[in-house]
Amino acid sequence: MCSFHIVVDLGSSSGRVLVMDAAGGSTDEVHRFAHTAQEKNAQLVWDIDTLITEVVRGLGKANEFIGHQPATVGIDTWGVDYALLDEAGDRIGEVVCYRDERTTRTSAQADQALEQKKHFSLTGIQPDPITTARQLFAQGVEDGFDGATALLLLPDYVAYELTGEKGWSQAIVSTSALAAPGAGDWAWEVFDALNIPRHLVGEISPERSVVGPITYEGLNNLTVVRSGSHDTACAVHGLRLESTEAFISCGSWSLFGCVNSTPVLSDEAFSRGVTNEVCTDGKVRLLHNLTGLWIMQQCCRNFADSQRESDIATLAAKAATLDSPGVLIDTTDPIFTTPSDYASLIASKLEEHGYPTPDSPEAIVRVVTESLATTHAHALKNLEEVTGRTFTRLRMIGGGVRNTLLCQLTADYCQIPVVAGPQEGTAFGSALAQIETISDTPQNSTALEYSTVTYLPNTT
Structure with a gap:
């Protein structure tokens, strides 16, 4: 039985x-480190x-911290980005960022190959340009898949580098x-419609399953498990949501949603931009x-x-005054999709x-914060x-x-209490999913607890 659980949490601007x-x-x-996408050979890449x-450096520090005792490791990242491997198992080329403009260049062609509403019905996912499917279509059009034998999404690629699995x-x-x-x-029909080779993927594994031991020297006491793989899936897993509670996972993206037992594939869900992603527990x-x-x-960055x-x-503190x-x-304007001088952009749009x-x-910052809060309120109504x-x-x-101002304004515009935390x-x-993977401990009986702050809506 492991008493220590190591979390490798990789966001799109930092990792820890x-x-x-x-x-x-x-x-x-x-361990914490900053990272960002960068231009290389006319592409935005990681x-x-x-x-x-x-x-690996962070895992070494974690191992020292726990005294080289047995421990599990869970890896989560942002969604949609991927790496391609060749027959020898080596990576082919760069890992392109979802914000790269190749999907914009090929968007009309992708829509012709697979109509958006049909794509949604086959997957339950809004076929936005950033999705892996649209990225792979763009890759096929512009670069091809020569020599590629496997496609690994980002957390699975990190796990592969650590374990060889x-x-x-x-x-x-x-x-x-x-x-x-x-x-x-x-969804094999999507692969065929978008000319994505089927052989690039294998059997899908459930979360809360074991990947394998880390093969790096000095880290052999650590075992990688699937503990959610996507950052928002991990975050939602720890909330123990009630049926009347919605959630916002607020970082570079605001992931606003609720938990449902089954996917919702209605025309209304498609037209309102609702998407269906999987929880750690399969919901x-x-x-x-x-x-x-x-x-x-x-x-x-502009400032x-x-x-x-x-x-x-x-x-944010000054904006609150x-x-x-x-x-x-x-905030949903496509103009905010790719990096730019947003400060000047916002100023000019207001002048217009x-x-x-x-x-x-x-x-x-005050304008942006209040705008995000109104976007949250609109999403709540849609949901x-x-x-x-x-x-x-x-x-x-x-x-x-x-950002206490964002929390309070979200409560004000949504007109329901906002319970903030854990950060x-x-x-x-x-960590909770790791415990469950190796011990089958029921979710509500673990010793893991956290603190929260409640923001009540102003009614004036």
Whole structure:
């Protein structure tokens, strides 16, 4: 029986390695590193080799921390991105970022090859340009698949690098728009319509199953298990949601949704942009994939480039002292998909509509924060209309819980209480799934606990 569980949590702007002591209920972050997509040979790609190096370094630190005792390791990442392998098991080319413009260039062709509503009916996933399916279609059109024998989604690729075991984990597969609703099997009709070779994938494995021992010297006491594979699946797993609770996993993306026993494939779900991704326990996360703090992160980079205040926590605190500007932006506008000078972009868009231009970083942050809160409220209404359910409480997790203004404004616009926390929701859910994988411990009987803060809606 392992008492330590290590979480490798890889987000699209940073990665970290944490140790959960199940006996003591404590969580310790032992390694953190920043990373970002970068331009290389006219593509936006991830520095995947450095990412793997940092993961191994973090696991070494974790192993020292636990005194080289036996432990499990769970790996989660953002969705949709992938690596291709050749016959020898070596990676082919770069790991291209989902924000690369190749999917925009080939979008019309993809729609002709497989109509969007049909794609949704086959997978339960909105066929957005960022999906793995649309990325692979673009790759086939522009580069081809010469020499490729396997396709691994990102958490499975990291697991492969650590263990030598290839796999296809259910939760991350469900984000790809390549699997049947619920991700029990692949949607082969999609492969054929988009000219994606079938031989690139293998059998889908359920979450809470064992991948294998790590083969790196000095890390042989560590065993990788599937503990959710997708960051939002991990985060939701730890919430123990009630039927009247919705959730927001708020980071670069705002993943707004609820848990359902089965996929929802209605015309209304498609038209309202609702998608079906899989939970760690096999249930379905009905959700909206919304642009989230990415806009604010990009604005802060713009502020830094012009030598202005750029610390997001400082700016959020200053923004909370400002009155509502009475001005909103559409955070779902495709213009916020690829990197740009968002601060200037937001200012110019406001000018176009006759509004005064925000004259300080905190004013722009206030506009973005309030706009995100209204987007959350719209998503809540959509979710209630699609499911026929009324949600009385909203659980908010992820980095966004540090922004108290966003939490309060979300409560105000949604007009239901927002329960914020844990900030480390992804790590908590991953550790919980690891415990369940090796011990069959019921979810509600573990010693793992966390604190939350409740924001009540203002009614004035």
